[in-house]
Amino acid sequence: MxxxxxxxxxxxxxxxxxxxxxxxxxxxxxxxxxxxxxxxxxxxxxxxxxxxxxxxxxxxxxxxxxxxxxxxxxxxxxxxxxxxxxxxxxxxSVFPPVLSDKTDGVKTVSVMEGDSVTLHTDVTEIQKYHLIQWIFRNIVISSIDKTSKVRAIKKHNAKPFLNKLEVDHETGSLKIRNIRTEQCGMYILQMNSSTHTIHKRFNITIFVVCADTDAVKSVSVMKEDSVTLHTDLTDIYDEILWMFEYEDSLIAAFNRIDQNVSTYEGDDGRFRDRLKLDDQTGSLTITNTTTEHTGLYHLEIISSRHTLHKSFIVNVCSM
Structure with a gap:
């Protein structure tokens, strides 16, 4: 890239x-x-x-x-x-960035504390690289050795990332769950092959809305009222996906390239004529809510270099 x-x-x-x-x-x-x-x-x-x-x-x-x-x-x-x-x-082969902003070799990712973020390798032929390492503050926090197909998280640096890291063995991408301020800073991706090495840099900045923020945000609303689930974005990414409940049924999507906004009624029709997706921020509004809309909503904000994950629990009160 x-x-x-x-x-x-x-x-x-x-x-x-x-x-x-x-x-x-x-x-x-x-x-x-x-x-x-x-x-x-x-x-x-x-x-x-x-x-x-x-x-x-x-x-x-x-x-x-x-x-x-x-x-x-x-x-x-x-x-x-x-x-x-x-x-x-x-x-x-050098590919231009998908996003319109200028790149200086460092991709800045802004994420709210408590959310999850995935840093992408952007590599389609990962089998060419025998060693893939993610480095934070000059310490390897995760690596994939393709010769042994084993992922290793360095024990001496496990504490700041305990139970927070996932590495995709197909793409090498790194997911950090429930991110906190101690995980902000520069992340370096190093991919080694026999002929070349690629380095990518990601600078994660974290902003805090309240002191007790959680990875899953809870929202309460009275029956028949409207509720808006905010992405907290000032600029849209390449793609926005909204899913409902644990089976991740797609209920809304926005594609920046073709400016296509899509909403879906759900498997049982519970969202029919009730969803509005803001094409500027990606925020989702549910109108005329019923108790059937109580549940877990999952948001994915996708760009070429990373994916942000947010979760919301909506409680619809009948009285």
Whole structure:
């Protein structure tokens, strides 16, 4: 994704004295970096790819690190190690962010205390990565080793995340349940393959509405009155989904791309002509409530990088 950091690996365990390493880019194989170990020099030509301080070299391994990558860097990268007569090619595809805001390599996620959030890897071929790590405050909090298919949560750092973390073994995405202020800050995703490493950064900010907020918010309403379940969003995300009860029956949805608002009557028709979905905030209003509308409502706020989860218990009082 645009704004991420990617490292292209040479496959070396150490750069030797006689090695000259060239990194080139594009159909004309423009030189963008050279490591000459014999001369003791490293030269970066990142101005030819549209900006400075974007390229770095791992001096021990010769790996090329590209930070804050842009779509114009999609294409062929070529590695030549002259002292060893070794060549490798890497084809990079950089996708623009789905959201309209500009990215600087860090995706900011704002979430209310007590809610849940899922940070997405945005990887469709996760089997290419043999190690996927989530890092918080320089400590690995969760990892998937694809060679053994075992998830490990570091015991020494389990306390702030005790019973709060879920990792999707198909996508590598990280879900944090019932989030608290001590979990705010920078999360780093590192995905390692044999040829490259991808880094993604997520900055989670948490806002508190009241001191005793819970993961599930309770709302009471008198029968025949209306009740609005608020998303607490100022701007809509890519998709909003509202579900009812534990079987998660879809009752309302909003798609930002095609501006499509949909409401559903429910499996037994209890929501017929009673639902209104705000296309600006995603908040759901239930009109002319009855006791049949008492229950658990689940909200998913979906974007390209993360999904926010909120739950509401609605109590409809007859008197």
């Amino acid at each position: 645009e704004g991420d950091t990617v490292t292209l690996h040479t496959g070396l365990t150490e750069v030797q004295t006689g090695d000259v390493i060239d990194w080139r880019f594009g159909p004309n194989a423009i030189l963008i970096a050279r490591v000459n170990r014999a001369a003791g020099t490293t030269k970066l030509y990142d101005d030819v790819i549209g900006g400075r301080d974007r390229l770095y070299i791992n001096q021990q391994l010769g790996d090329l690190i590209i930070t804050n990558i842009r779509t114009e860097l999609s294409g062929l990268f070529k590695l030549s190690i002259h002292g060893r007569n070794k060549e490798m090619r890497y084809n990079i």
